[in-house]
Amino acid sequence: MTTLSGTERKNITPGTAVSIVLKQDQRSGTLTHGIVKDILTKSAVHTHGIKVRLETGEVGRVKHIEAD
Known part of the structure; x- marks a missing residue:
């Protein structure tokens, strides 16, 4: 499992599993x-x-993207 940075918009799409603060x-x-x-x-x-x-409706900033 690879963890991508959450600072670039191109790494994130709806449906992506992430960890936010x-x-x-x-x-x-x-x-x-x-x-x-x-x-x-x-x-x-x-x-x-x-x-x-x-x-779930929670709003926050992405710290990690859970990629397979």
């Missing part, structure tokens, strides 16, 4: 796992991670 978890760094529903960041690259909405 929610706004309230930024200090602790707690990761939340889920499937991408929507990509919210418009730019191609973001240093803190691309912001996404998971299928």
Whole structure:
């Protein structure tokens, strides 16, 4: 299993399994796992991670992309 960086928009598509940091978890760094529903960041690259909405409705920045 390979882990891709979550800072590039091209690595993320709806349906991708990812680990994100929610706004309230930024200090602790707690990761939340889920499937991408929507990509919210418009730019191609973001240093803190691309912001996404998971299928559960949670919003956060991608830290890791779970690739097979």
